[in-house]
Amino acid sequence: MKIQTLSVLNIIAALALAFVIGAVLMWASGYDPASSYYSMLVTPLSDRVYLLSALAFSAPIVLTGLTFALGLKAGLFNIGAEGQVYMGALGAVIAAYFARSLAALPLAFAIGLALAVLWSAVPAVLKMWRGVNEVVSTIMMNWVAYWTVIMAVSTVFANPLQPEESVKTPEAARLTPLIPGTDFTVAVPVAYIVASLMYIFLKYSVWGYRISVSGLNPTAARSYGIKPERAVLAAFALGALTAGLAGVLQVVARPPSYSLMRNLANVYGIGFDGITAAMLGRGHPLGVVLASIFLGVMQEGARHMQIEAGTPFEFVRVVQGLIILLLAVQVLRRP
C-alpha cells in the first residue's frame, strides 16, 4: 500500500516538475506559458464536446499502451506498436477496397489484426532464434511499415476523389459517433474494456501468470516448468493484437475521414504515445487507461493551445518527454 501511494506521489512530482521545466522552455522560445497551459489543460475540460474528443484521442493510446505494458511484463522492450498500428490501419483500408458493404467491417478487423500480428512475428522470431534485441528490430519494422503503408495508400488503395487519403470505409461499415456531433465512437469503450480484460488476463489467467513470472525471472520460470520463450511470443502476439486494433479503429471508427491519410497523419505517433502512457501508468492496464486519458486531454488541448496561444502543438511531446525523463529518475527509488 505504501509503495502504491509513494509511486503516485512520484508521478505527481514528475508531472509537476515537467510542466515547470516546460514553462521555462516555452518562455525562452517566446510563448506565454500561462495561457498555453490554460488552453492545453483547462479548455478541454471546459466543454462536453472537447472532453469527448479528448476521450476519443485516448482510445488508441490505451491500446498501444497495453502493447508496451504487456511487453514490460514479459521482460520485453517492445516499441513496435507504432508500425503495428500502421499495419492495422492498412488492413482496414484493404477491407474497404475489396468490400463495399457492411462486410468491410469484420474484414477490416480480420485483415488488420492479422497484418499487425504478422508484423510482430518478425522481431519475435528474430529474438527467439537469433537473440536479436527487440529495441532495434521493432524500430526497423516500424520504418518498413511506414514506407510499406505509404506506398500502399498512394498507389493501389489511393482515393481517386481525394488525393490526400486512401479509399474510405463504406458508409454501411462505419462505426459512427455514439453521441452525434462529437468524435466519441464505440472505439473508446472498446479500448477501456480491452484494458480491463487485459488486467483480468494478467492477474487471473494461467498465461498471464506465465508471462509475469517469465518477465520477472526467466530462470525461476523454467524451474516452475514455464517456457519463457512462449511467454515472450504470447506477449508479442497479444501486444500486436491491441496495437493492430488501434490502427483498425482509427480508420473504421474515427470521424470525419474514415480513411488513412496519405502521410499517415491520423495514425502517426500513436505507438510512441502508448510508451508514454504505459510508463506513466506504471505498466498497470488500468493505470494505462488513466494515463491515456491524461494524454488525450493534452492532445485535444494542443489544438486549442495552437489556436488560442499560438504555441505549436508539438510542444505537448516536449512535456511528455520530460515527464518520462523524470520518471526514469524515480524508477529505482522504490523502497
Next chain:
Amino acid sequence: MIDLILMQALLAAVPILLASLGEILMERSGVVNIGLEGLMLLGALSGPLFVDYLHYRLGVQLPDPLWPLAAFLAAALVGMAVGLVHGYISTYLAGDQIISGVAINLFAAGAVAYGIQAYWGVAGYKQVPDWAKADPLALAAFALALAGFMWYVLFRSRLGIVIRACGEDPESAFNIGVDVNRVRLLATVVGSSLAAIAGAYLSIAYLSVVTKEISAGRGFIALANVVFANWNPALAVAGAYIFGFFDALSYWLQTAGVARYEITRMIPYIATLLIVAGVIGRARPPRAVGKPFRRE
C-alpha cells in the same frame, strides 16, 4: 558508377560511425544510451539554429569557414548537456537507463518539431544556408581518425583499461581506486556529444536541410552497429560502412528510377534486420552495462 556508390556509402556511414563510437564509449564504461536517435535529432537542429541566431538575430560576423565549426560546437554542447542529464540519472541517481534513453528520444522528437516551428515558423522543414555548410569529407576524415584514436585509447592505454573495467567489473575497478560513477558520467557526456555531432553532420554537411525526421532511424542503426562491431571502434568502421552502403544504395536506386522510392527507402532497415540477425550470438556486451553501480 560503382566508385560513386562507394563514395556515397562513405558519406552515409559517417553519422552511423560517429554515433556508434559514442555508444561504444558509453557502453564500455557501463552506461547504455538508447537515446542516440534523439541526440542526433537535437544535434541536427541545434547546429543550424545556433548559427542562424548568431548571424541573423545577433548580427555576428565570422569568417566563412568558422560558421560550420560554430554549428558543430553548438551541437556538441547540446549533446554534452543531454549526456550530463542521462549520465547523472544513470550513475548517481541510479535511475533506469533504458527509460531515460526513451525519454531522450521522445523529448527530442517533440523538441525538434517544436523548435523548427517556433524558431523559423515553418512546419518541419528548413533549408540550411550555404554559408553554414560543412564539407562532408572533412567530417569523414574526422570520424575515421576518431575511430582509430578511440580504439587506441580503449585497448592500448591505461585510461582504456579504467573505462572498460567500469563496464566489465565496477566492483574491482572501485577496489583499485577508480571513481566508477565519475568515469561513467564523463564517458556519457563525451559519447552523447558524438551522437549530437553525428546529427549536425546530417543537417549541415550531408543533407543540407533540417527536418523533424532527419535522423530516420540512424540512431537505432548505430545501436545495431555497436552489437555488430562487438563494442570495438575499429570494427565499427567496417559496420558503419556496410550500413552506409545500403543507405547509399537506397538513394542510388531511387535516383536511377529502378523502383518506387518507398521501396528503396526500406532497404537500410531491412538490411539492418538481416545483418543483426546474422551476427548476433557471437557478440558479447560489457558485463555490467546498464546496471547502476552503488557502493554497499
